[in-house]
Amino acid sequence: MKVIDHKIERLLWQVQKPARYTGNEWNAWRKDHAGIKVKMVLAFPDLYEVGMSNQGLKILYESVNRRPEMLMERAFAPAADMEELMRAHNLPLFALESGKPLAEFDLVGFSLQYELSFTNVLNMLDLAGISLHASERGESEPLVVGGGPCAFNPEPLAPFFDFFLLGESEECLPELLADLDAFKQTAPDRKELLAKLSEKEGVYVPALYRPVYKEKKLKALERVDPGAPGVIKKRLVKDLDSAPYPAAPVIPYLQTIHDRAVVELFRGCGRGCRFCQAGYIFRPVRRRSREEIVKTAREQIALTGYEELSLASLSSTDYTRLDELIDELDRALAGEQVKCNLPSLRLDSYSIKLADRLHRGKRSNLTFAPEAATERLRRVIKKNISEEEIFTALGDAVDAGWQGFKLYFMIGLPTESDEDVAAIAELCHRLKQYFRRKAGRRISISVSVSTFVPKAHTPFQWEPQLPLPEVTRRQEILQQGFKKMPGVDLSWHDAETSFLEAVFARGDRRLAAVLEWAFKLGCRFDGWTEHFSMSRWRQAFREADIEPEDYAQRRFEYDDLLPWSHLDCGVDKEVFIKEHRKAFNLDADFEGEFR
């Protein structure tokens, strides 16, 4: 067992939640570094509690560590109090399992889940003492790799990474680490090594490409090395049943955001909501078999002692014969006192029925995401549920004894009018009256409203985000509507963080300078309201001489070269164009277009 380094130990009594930095959890891997050929750290650019809730991290941790010749350790972004002490005591960022500095590993892999964690990536590299720019890294420094959803448009991060892995890595990452070890035997320099790696499917080495800009627009992406692939295809797991999946995930000592056993039902989503990046980049739909799900659920419960099991997917009730699966799980986990839950529920009666069957204990809240409050706008985004379906489904849930609902909406969607915004409150008002007639008891409604962020690799990738003042104006319409509605709890996302997210979600390499400035000016944890500072960001944009509005509010034309056009998520541009056109020409093909 690792004895925490004395230096770290002396800092821990001064920080909040010191167990964020101690590792040694139940089911964590403890591998002796001696004799291991390739050593990697998975760096998650957010707090331990957030990172340890990420399913991708758990899967990769399993996929690499089950191979005896390699190892993967974990590192998370230290909170502000810990960072301050680490800098004061010259303590480099270390991996949890061994306490070794990140710079001593062969690879440092960043999980890129969210644009607003980009400054944390830079900060973690800096804390680790690794050169920020890939071009400045010496032969002895680790390779820095990025993966996850944001790797589908990693351009703002391009100069800081040696390479990116596109798509699902649980099968290809161990392969790649083995290759890396083999390449290393021939002792190439860093440049040769990266050129070799770029031949592998899914590997994107940004230094092999050079963007050309003209009048603020991206004109071309030149290949620096003629051997570099013109298009990088994503990697994809063909068969979920045979892909690595943890039977004994690490159990954090601290309470994390999702502190439970998780079994994935299927990957991908066939719904095709036009704003949803996950719905496109994880295509096609691949399901895990019922036998495998039940087996994994049993193993996880037995090996973790978790009291809760979540059946994860992007749209649970799309799993065929879900009712039979639930029956089998019921039998398999009988007497174990396990609560099951089914997130990502669709708003229909079938979903309610299943959620209800699965549920044990108090029926507190159910969560749904109608996203838009009018049928017209729901058709625009392809979230095709009718108002009647919403009322029937929620009515059924009330009959079954559920006590409240959490509803997610978005404002600023393409074609949205003031009426669409006002309709959110009106819909809640009608629901409230309906529940009162139906239930004769108080049904709580809480509404959470985010701002639409156009994302790469979606049919809305060409669409601008609303200008900030307009978002603020629509948020006021929203609040106005809820003013006279006691008992309905309204919360909305900060418009400025959504703006920044939009800048980077469709950004290009020129934004790297902004990121570097923002990091130097002290931006960290930008997704956390208590840390976010728009004024610091404004300064970073000024220093880098970039107008953020040019990015967030830009409308791309179909002919424009998109910063991510060389990255292939598996969906043709024609599909995105067709879906984009359909969004604005509704009546022509609404009926029957769905699945």
Place this chain on the structure above:
Amino acid sequence: MTRIKFRFARHAPLKHISHLDMMRLFQRALRRSGLPLVYSEGYNPHLRFNLALPLPVNVTASEEFGEVYLSETVSPDQFVSTLRAQLPESLDLKSASSEDYKAPSLPSQVVAALYRATLGREENCRAGSSQFRAALDRLMAREEILVQKTKKKKKQAYVNVRPYIIEAYFKESGNESPLELYMLLQAGSSGGVSPFFVIEQLEKELNCDCNNKAFWELHRESLYTDKDQFLQPLSEGM
């Protein structure tokens, strides 16, 4: 139904976790162990399990206690070997005993705890041991040591915690060994005081001008129950 009381130590690598983390850790270990656990009735069944007294973050301990109800008879030895296999090595399960299941709950039995605070050697306050001793004498001579407590409806109230410091003394030690402060503090449902608070007050009394924050290692030696007006270690009879 059986009620098992168990004794354990918490070593340094696990001292950074909170009481709630400890509760979850034990509950999950118990669930993995396959022991015949008992759950409460009702909508949200919970495991019938208790720890005697919350152990603060950053404190190690040599004699802590927990209790759990089992639906079938399990011998204390069998219990220890089964649960041990599911606990991290820094949580050292030492022994167990069967208890009368009608006796008051373990947490309600606790009335006091003995702490040992060791002054670290490095990067530390430069005050000498005689200064520390004098500061402690001044602290103990006070009739009132007030703690601000936020009560319901955000009302601020002051509680005098001086009576909760039953005893506090520096162990006689040579010049070479580190300074050790022992504190016997009231604990449990009838009120108590945190060892960190006592140390904070001691440092205030010390009022040293060296600007170095003292680094104390805290350890909980034992827990006590009340036996005919006398303190009796909770380990009695195990």
